[in-house]
Structures are given as C-alpha cells and as structure tokens.
Amino acid sequence: MLLLHRAVVLRLQQACRLKSIPSRIYIQACSTNDSFRPQYPSLTFSGDNSSTRGWKVMGTLLGVGAVLAYQDHRCRAAQESTRIYTKEEVSSHTSPETGIWVTLGSEVFDVTEFVDLHPGGPSKLMLAAGGPLEPFWALYAVHNQSHVRELLAQYKIGELNPEDKVAPTVETSDPYADDPIRHPALKVNSQRPFNAEPPPELLTENYITPNPIFFTRNHLPVPNLDPDTYRLHIEGAPGGQSLSLSLDDLHNFPKYEITVTLQCAGNRRSEMTQVKEVKGLEWRTGAISTARWAGARLCDVLAQAGHQLCETEAHVCFEGLDSDPTGTAYGASIPLARAMDPEAEVLLAYEMNGQPLPRDHGFPVRVVVPGVVGARHVKWLGKVSVQPEESYSHWQRRDYKGFSPSVDWDTVDFDSAPSIQELPVQSAITEPRDGETVESGEVTIKGYAWSGGGRAVIRVDVSLDGGLTWQVAKLDEEEQRPRKAWAWRLWQLQAPVPAGQKELNIVCKAVDDGYNVQPDTVAPIWNLRGVLSNAWHRVHVFVAP
C-alpha cells in the first residue's frame, strides 16, 4: 500500500507541476477538511514522524483535493442521468475523440475531462475505458471511499440498458468454454489457450501483483476441479508408499509462505521478433508477476512417500490435470536435488496472496519452484513422481530450451540443450512507455529487476543516452534473503532531463549477486523459440518542448 500511495502522490506532484499549480494548494485545501483528522491525526511531513503515515495522509487527502478542484463539474450530474445506453455504445467510447466512458453498477459516466486529472495517472484510468470500473476498483481499494464516488457522480451521463444483460452464448463443444472470466486490464496474447499479461502501468504499481492481473500462461483449457474430490497422487519410493492426498491432507503438512516472482521463459519475446521471426506468444514486458504463495513443502510430501536424496541424478516429474484432446497432460520436471532441498523452498501451493489459488493459476494446487522458469510451476497438479530422467513431456524436452542464434528449425537438436531451469538476470522499464512524451525538467523511470536461482538483484543501472552514461536506480526496500531472493525488486530513478534534449533513449540493466549482467543487445541472444530475452531494455521517448 505504501508504494501505491507513493505512486499516487508522485503522480499528483507531477500533475501539479504540469498544470503549474503549486502542490501546497492541494495540501492546504485538504488540511481544512477536518473530517479526516480523527483517522490520520498528524498532517506533519517532517522527519520526526513516520514517513509512511505522512504518505498515507497525503494520498488520502489528494482524493479530497480532487473533489474540491473539480467541483465545477457538479452541475452536469442531474440533467443527463435518465438517458439509457447499451453496453455496446459504452464500449465504443474509449478515446478523447469519441469521449471516454466507463460504468459503475448500472450507471454510465463520461470521464473524458477527468482522465488527465486522475490521481493515479491518465493511463491507468484509460485501462477501464469503454467498460466497468469495478474490476479496477477491486484492485485498488483507495477508490472505495465516499469522496471518490461523489467525484465520479459529477460525470454521470445515464444508465445502462437493464435489458442489456444477455448471457454470452456458450459453445459447448469448445474445450475452452468453461475457462474462467478474466480481468479486463489483462493484455491478451492468446485467448485459447488463455495467455495474458498485466499492462506495464499496473505491473510495478505493487510489489505483490494482485491475483486478477497476475500474468497467465496456460497451455491448455483450464480444468474445473472439485476441491472436495480433488486428489494429488504422489508416487512412492521403492520401499515407501504412494500417497493420494486430499486438499485437507495437504493442509495437514506444515504450512510455508513465501514471496516468489514467476516469469515465463518467453517474457519480452516481442523484442526478439523485431530481430527475426520466432515461434511463440508475443509477450511484452509483463510475463512476470509476484505473489505470496502458501502451501506444503514438496520435500516434506516427498519424504512422507519415502523419497530421499540419492547420489545419482534424479528428477521430480509433475503432471497437470489440464490435458489436450488426446488426453496428454501438461508436464514438467525439476532435479530431485532441488526438490529435496529445504533451502530451495519448493512448494505445493494452495494459496496465492492469502486466497485459494484462482482457477487460472492452478486451483486447487500448483507447484511453486522459486527461482526457476514459470514452465516448471505446474498448475492443477495431479501427479508427482521421481524418475531417473527428466519428464518426457513436450514442454520439458521439445520446448523451453535455449539455442545459439545460428540454430534454425532445420538444424535444431533439442537434445543438445538443457531444459531451462534457473533464469538469467532480467530487468525492464515499465514507465515511461516507448513512444511516450515526457515533460522536460525531470523524468521518473520505473521498472522491475529479478534474477533466477535466488540470486538477489544488487543494482540497476539506468541510462538516458542509449547506454553511454549510467545512473544507479533506487531499489525498493523489500527483504532480500541471502540465496533465497526469490522475488523481484522494483526500482525507480528520478533524473533531470538534460536541457535542450528532444528525445531520450532510456535503457536499464540489472546486476545480480553473482555479478551476472544483462547482455547489451538482442540479436546475439536471439533463438528460434524466442525465450530468455534479457538484453538491456530500451525505451525511446520524446521530451515535451
């Protein structure tokens, strides 16, 4: 929440500069509103008080400031409230040219004039353009305050047609017909199977990615599993016993909770496509997200089935309950040594951010393998076995491997490369966006950085001149456990825009605690599947005159 509030404040501060309104006007306006005092007794921003509290107060007050600032819109509310619109009409209003409309419940609002004044930034409100606000307000609880509803009421232009609630027609022969409903903010790369990423504006807004916008990488239709009859089959070791675990059984193992970033091997593939065509989904920078996972440790469950670490190399094979029309299930494996190592903290997770796993993320149970590529975090887990060799699944042996740029589909030998397990160091810029125009004076650059294998990110360098000179970004203060830095670090840099500069070539690169760095350019790491795309991230922006 702290980060969110900070973001709001920074945005507002920026907005204030843009509009040449000194920010103290807002604060003064707010500080006359005594109704907030009981909740947040101190309005002082001096170093004597907790800065957290200060930010919270400011964030809350800014909403109130917005009410005061925009009260001239009030007059519009009543006169247009009786007009009726269809959902289709609403959905065609998504740009300044057409007008920007949103709905809340059955009410329709024209927020065209408010977009630029949105405390969270215009781009975030634009994510909801043409549709309902609820999915976004559900993510950002700051909206659930009376003054926000008051503000919105001023922009009401009518009601949704009450007859406009036709259930979508379901094609029963469609294997994806039973897939869950998704959050509208997700940028969809493929509907069937469903693959989607959060937009960059939301991606680094929170250290923990809210469940509804966590990137989704499905290979097959989403199974609809009954938690009461669900069983996880653990194949026993020779001399041990096989287990058939219900959800309750799994809950009876000691519960562990860890924060882990998942990243798809194809994250940032779209940059490889720009070099030369690849086979794969066009992920931008959002095939990565972070959640707090809870569940039983895989090592505890395996031990109960009689497994132990052995001298010879072995692998733990996972099978999902999602399957293709031939009945082939998704599968993957990890080395037994990792699975049995308590320090590797591999989980059979049944909770994601304090909730049961959402269906898209493996309800009721998925594997979480900290520091390892997303493809091994098998969802809708049905079966676990220990084998002398890696899983024979297509996704273990014929996909998710890296090759030299010289290898093409005629020459590729999948057996010649190891399956991807740990991922290399990665970072990306989420703000500003490529092609955007930034204000002169100062630019704020934000992004994420992460590395595989529990290696902590120790530094992010940012360049405004395409990599000639560098500045060190400020990393978030989240805890980084040695050798278990499973989660990303969010970073930002406020940097002066060199006077007279018309454009900026912004670049970021991260360093992990093995002092691994990202490569400079994409072409030399290009590979036919477009995986492992971790060159410097580059964003080109224009500077407002």
Place this chain on the structure above:
Amino acid sequence: MLLLHRAVVLRLQQACRLKSIPSRIYIQACSTNDSFRPQYPSLTFSGDNSSTRGWKVMGTLLGVGAVLAYQDHRCRAAQESTRIYTKEEVSSHTSPETGIWVTLGSEVFDVTEFVDLHPGGPSKLMLAAGGPLEPFWALYAVHNQSHVRELLAQYKIGELNPEDKVAPTVETSDPYADDPIRHPALKVNSQRPFNAEPPPELLTENYITPNPIFFTRNHLPVPNLDPDTYRLHIEGAPGGQSLSLSLDDLHNFPKYEITVTLQCAGNRRSEMTQVKEVKGLEWRTGAISTARWAGARLCDVLAQAGHQLCETEAHVCFEGLDSDPTGTAYGASIPLARAMDPEAEVLLAYEMNGQPLPRDHGFPVRVVVPGVVGARHVKWLGKVSVQPEESYSHWQRRDYKGFSPSVDWDTVDFDSAPSIQELPVQSAITEPRDGETVESGEVTIKGYAWSGGGRAVIRVDVSLDGGLTWQVAKLDEEEQRPRKAWAWRLWQLQAPVPAGQKELNIVCKAVDDGYNVQPDTVAPIWNLRGVLSNAWHRVHVFVAP
C-alpha cells in the same frame, strides 16, 4: 594427456598443410619404424579402435617423423660444440633476427630454424627463447624421449661458461627476498608482490594447469612455513572447542579431492583499461587456472569445533599467515551457509595436482571455495573463525566489489556493494592471438569458458565477423557434475575462413546452465577497480594471402 597429444597432432597436420607435405608421408615414414610396435601394437585409425589409442600412436610417431624430416641438420652438431657462451649472451638471442637460442644442462642450442617446425607450435618453443628448456620440458613430458634429445643435438652450438653460475645477490632487508623461484613461462604483472599468469599458448594446452604455471595472485610476501610446526587455529563455537590442527591432524579428516578452476576477479582487466584507466594489475586472459585439489572439508573441521548452520546470517572468516610490515594479515570470508554445505565442497586443501601445495599457492594449507572468486581462497591459512559479519579485511570490504561505470574514486561507497563471491560466466580465446596472421582455408580457435557457483558452461558461441553470425564451438568432454561444475570447459572450433577475407574479428561468448550470458561490450561494465571483466572476448587477426 589426450588433449596434449591432440594438440600436437593438429599442429603437425597444420604444419603439413602449410608446407604442402601430405600428412601420410609422416605416417608412412613412422609406420616403418617397428621399434614402437611393442608399445603401441595397433596403428589402425578406424572407428573400431579406441580413438584415444589412435591419437597416442600418432602423437608419438610424429616426434619420430620430425627426426627423419630434419636429419639434414645433423652435420652441424660436432663442429661448433666447443664454443663457450655466457648466460647473458644466450639471453640476448630471442628473435629470428638475433637467432633463437636455448640451453639444456650446460649445452647451448641455436634453434632458429627449428622453431617453425616445432610439433607443439612455434609460439610454445619461443616461450623458452634465450633461456633453459628444463622448466618447459618438466611441464610437457613428451619431450623426455631419446629421439627428442637426438633432434636437439643437431642444433648444438656450444657450452655455457662453467664460471657463469653466480648466485643472485639477496637483499636481506627485502621482505620478498625469500619468495620462491618461479617458472620462466609465467608472464609477470608484478614482482613484489608476485603476480603472474601463464601465457595463453600454455593456458588451455591442458585441462589441468601444471602447478608451475598456475596463475599466481599474491598480495604480500610469501611466508616460508615449517610443515612440522605449522598449526591451523579453528575458533570454537560457543559450547564447542577451539582446535589447533597440525598438518597430520588435518590429514586425519576424511580426504576429498575435486577439480576446481580458480579465477581472479581481475582476470581480463587489461581490456577495461583500454576503455578508461582502472586501479589494478594488468591481467590479460590468464588470471584463471584449474587444478585437482585435495584436503579436508571445511564443514567437517567446523563441525568438530562445534559449529553448525544457524538461522541468522553468519560468515566464516579466514586469516592468512602472510602479512604486511604492520603485521596485518591477508583475510577474507565466505557465508557460513556455503561453508557448512557439504554440497558446496569447500576444502582446506593441502594438495594441488597430487603434490603438496607449492609455496606460491599457499603451502601448507589454503582454502578452496569452488565456484567463488579467487580472493576468498585464502592461502597460508592460519586461522578460521565464525563471525556475525563479513571479515573486516581490506580485501573483503574495500576491494573485490563491483560498481556502476558512473562510480569514480570520489563517489565510491564500498559499503553499497556486496563483496564478490560467485563470479559471472566467462570465456576467452587463447588461440589465435590478437594481431596474429592465420592461414587461409581453415582457422582453429581455442579457448576456455567457466561460470561461478557451480553453474556448468553449456555452450560457447564463436563469431568470425565481430558478432554478426555465430558458430557453436566443441566443448571438451570432461565430467560436469550438476550444480557442482567447479571447473572450466576447454573448447575449440575449426572453421573455414571465408574466401577473400583479409582479416577476422573473432569473438567468443559462453552460456551457463542458468542461461546467463556475457555482455557484448566492456564499457557498460567498466568499474573503477577493473574487476568482473567478462564481456565477449575479441581477437583481431589477419589472414595470410
């Protein structure tokens, strides 16, 4: 040995092509020499026989071939054998212009005409130019055969002056006066303290680096320790007991033997200097070597002193018995978690390649921390203790850390960066050398690749056009244990030289099993201490017309 023989054969094959002598002439000449048959009964090179044996036979026979080929030099031997030369005279003959002289025992040889015909390659013989052959023949036992001595005899031009054996004057106030005598092949970067690297021609000639040419990184004078009175002090845990271990005591712990590559953080620093000045020794590509180390496991010794892994972060601090004039010893530390992990295989080593440690490498005991920067492998080990914080040694806290290129000596904050432990993925080309002229037709490129933390090198890409197109090099077949790939991989590529090409920009880059790659260029990883120099290695060569 296999590698060595292969190298000899390849060289000879090349030499044959150069001189337009079909290689079968050599083989035929050799195969008439029956005296080798009892030792190597088969001369067949077909796939039915072990290729190892084939190479061995060929390698041995090539030496004989050389004898036959150069017998026209025989006449020169007797007539000049009585001339007397001083060592100084010999040492001034090191080039084709002056003539190239070497000595063996008291005999002096003019090998100017033989250099280009040396089966091991001209550059290797040139390493001995102007001095004794013995140190090199000691490394490469292939020379200890009668036909090699016979061949050499043909080039004899005289004897060394018997009065020319003046002991070097010793400056007793010089703290380095008692340093050991070093191998003449070492390229010295600093005499006091002694820092030297093997030349690239020798570096990758053997998977295991011979002790005399193993790179040496000393920070202080070399202590001269008596193995009988040597004691290693292990500070006990609270409730445990401190230990004072003799060498015999250490031998009583279970003995472990592992092959580990050591690399200095400053390896390839000279390339950073080309970008901008740095503080540090001008290491080229040779601050890396590989040995088979044997000793007691640190975890066993620590356990005996009552130490165990604890929840809070702790560090194992090492103190050397080398010290500066103020009595400050060399020191460093590693995390306790690594020290106590049997899988991390940290050794208190007393053997290097089957011999007691040489004095330059820590006699009688040094630490070997597989996968970790050389600076933590403390030599002449005197004391081990477990502390809540890292070693307070200068070399732990004020050196061996990486920084952004933007940080200079005015702005550096050593506390802001973690001490280097694991090193990033690295590779370099050892053949051909920068500026060399290679034959048209085909070029052989050789080098090494290694990564920190036990991560195996899975691929080396080589480019002849500066990085535009790539070919995959052939890696050696040495065992790579999963998660314990502590040693380098030697690689080579035979590639056709594109017709009409006048020069080649040869580049190599390696990939480890975390799919970490090397950065493209040096400038963006430049840092004020010139450490962690692991950009693509580039060699520019000319192609003979």
